[in-house]
Amino acid sequence: MTEPRLLDGKPSHLGAEGYREHVARLGHMTQHGRALLESVERSGLTGRGGAGFLVGRKWRAASKRPGGVVTVVANGAEGEPRSQKDSLLMATRPHLVLDGAVATADALRAREVVLYIGEKHLAARQAMGRALAERAEQKRLAMRVVLAPDRYVAGESGAALHSVADGVALPTSAPALPALVHNVETLAQVAMVGRRGRHTGTVLVTVAGAVRRPGVLELDASATVQDAIAGAGGAAVEPRAVLLGGYFGTWLDCHRAFGLHLDPAALKEAGLSLGCGVIGLLACSRCAVCETAGIMRYLSAESAAQCGPCFFGLRALADACTRVATTGSNVADLTRLQRWATEVRGRGGCKHPDGVVLFLLSALTTFSTEFANHPAHGERQSA
Amino acid sequence: MRHDLGLQVDRIRCDGHGLCAELVPELIRLDDWGYPILTDSVIPRPLVEHAQRAVDACPVLALGLRRWRTTDPASRGRRS
Numbered sequence: 462m463t464e465p466r467l468l469d470g471k472p473s474h475l476g477a478e479g480y481r482e483h484v485a486r487l488g489h490m491t492q493h494g495r496a497l498l499e500s501v502e503r504s505g506l507t508g509r510g511g512a513g514f515l516v517g518r519k520w521r522a523a524s525k526r527p528g529g530v531v532t533v534v535a536n537g538a539e540g541e542p543r544s545q546k547d548s549l550l551m552a553t554r555p556h557l558v559l560d561g562a563v564a565t566a567d568a569l570r571a572r573e574v575v576l577y578i579g580e581k582h583l584a585a586r587q588a589m590g591r592a593l594a595e596r597a598e599q600k601r602l603a604m605r606v607v608l609a610p611d612r613y614v615a616g617e618s619g620a621a622l623h624s625v626a627d628g629v630a631l632p633t634s635a636p637a638l639p640a641l642v643h644n645v646e647t648l649a650q651v652a653m654v655g656r657r658g659r660h661t662g663t664v665l666v667t668v669a670g671a672v673r674r675p676g677v678l679e680l681d682a683s684a685t686v687q688d689a690i691a692g693a694g695g696a697a698v699e700p701r702a703v704l705l706g707g708y709f710g711t712w713l714d715c716h717r718a719f720g721l722h723l724d725p726a727a728l729k730e731a732g733l734s735l736g737c738g739v740i741g742l743l744a745c746s747r748c749a750v751c752e753t754a755g756i757m758r759y760l761s762a763e764s765a766a767q768c769g770p771c772f773f774g775l776r777a778l779a780d781a782c783t784r785v786a787t788t789g790s791n792v793a794d795l796t797r798l799q800r801w802a803t804e805v806r807g808r809g810g811c812k813h814p815d816g817v818v819l820f821l822l823s824a825l826t827t828f829s830t831e832f833a834n835h836p837a838h839g840e841r842q843s844a
Numbered sequence: 845m846r847h848d849l850g851l852q853v854d855r856i857r858c859d860g861h862g863l864c865a866e867l868v869p870e871l872i873r874l875d876d877w878g879y880p881i882l883t884d885s886v887i888p889r890p891l892v893e894h895a896q897r898a899v900d901a902c903p904v905l906a907l908g909l910r911r912w913r914t915t916d917p918a919s920r921g922r923r924s
Contacts, residue, residue, distance in 0.1 A: 634856045768855035773877035803873050810856040 479590035480595040483556035490655035512646030530569040532640035538609035538616030546665035551585035555592035561648030573603040613763035618642040632811030666692035673745035682724035706736025709816030711823040721727040749828040754782040771814040774805035789837035850912040857906035869900040
């Protein structure tokens with residue numbers, strides 16, 4: 462018998478799996494409380510929201526905190542523009558996410574589950590709301606939905622907590638709540654561990670850009686980037702580079718990217734990360750510098766504008782990229798880009814500037830030829 | 845035994861007044877927008893007093909001293 466996966470069962474265009482279908486497909490969770498904590502630790506499950514931290518270690522640390530965990534937040538903000546995997550998971554397998562959230566709350570003796578869902582993810586909101594109404598846990602555990610505004614930083618875990626506690630979806634330097642935040646895919650995997658003692662060994666990815674059928678795929682962790690692209694119908698045109706991990710990710714040359722395995726541990730060893738699970742393919746026909754400048758402008762505008770180095774620094778970096786894109790390569794801007802990127806890193810209240818800098822530095826490396834020889838052709842396209 | 849000390853800044857509070865860099869330029873310089881870049885190391889003993897003066901002078905109470913734990917690499921890059 463083949464191993465069950467998160468998205469097995471009816472195809473996603475048929476909508477949400479109801480509670481009965483869900484139980485018929487997977488049965489009930491058999492492990493709870495301490496046994497689940499131990500299984501999660503043994504499973505080696507890592508978070509799927511971007512940071513890739515070991516879930517078991519996070520639980521263990523949280524359970525040792527004075528006062529413990531009061532709230533478990535299922536993070537489905539998914540502010541990353543190209544990512545669809547969290548909203549698809551919530552829209553089609555809401556009970557798997559709820560199973561994981563409830564079991565996490567149970568194992569850590571939390572009193573409340575908050576479903577933090579991006580306000581623009583309408584199908585996900587509807588499915589999660591309906592799924593909540595179908596379940597009995599509501600009676601013994603407070604469960605509610607909080608909507609995340611459509612902003613990039615709203616999904617940052619500190620911002621999620623700030624939003625849940627105070628209605629302000631901005632990162633904060635003071636911990637807002639005794640809470641634990643997990644990405645919804647992570648919680649779906651917790652639900653699997655609670656049934657089988659191990660996670661599915663699969664990852665959800667969103668394949669975007671120059672592929673024939675962009676969308677969400679569930680792939681074995683042993684699959685490669687090339688498999689993901691093939692799963693999305695293959696490259697539609699000749700590809701120039703791969704953006705691995707979305708806007709906080711890394712630009713890679715195709716020859717380096719295609720052979721990489723999606724396994725979080727293997728990627729970490731290579732100094733990379735699947736991040737939010739977006740694999741973007743850039744066509745040769747598109748200008749890498751203009752593309753990078755467009756994404757930099759977006760990311761700098763998405764700064765929460767709370768910390769000077771992020772607010773001013775990212776804007777200056779985006780402006781310098783834009784100058785190279787519009788008026789052509791110049792040594793002054795290329796030098797500034799390197800220096801500012803190094804100086805801005807690590808100097809925000811959240812990881813927003815760090816993610817942006819990682820993205821930019823990978824662009825400067827992978828597209829070094831393009832950045833050094835960019836003509837003053839104006840911008841052909843924006844992201 | 846006295847603990848080694850390092851500097852830390854609450855980035856959200858910091859408004860870039862820049863007094864800190866005036867008071868301990870050995871440990872703090874300003875970026876192109878006037879926000880502090882802290883040295884990522886233990887404050888040498890002779891400078892601790894000056895660092896404390898910079899902490900006291902911060903108009904928005906963003907700058908602080910922290911214990912420097914050399915054994916904990918995870919604490920190194922944080923909020924520096």
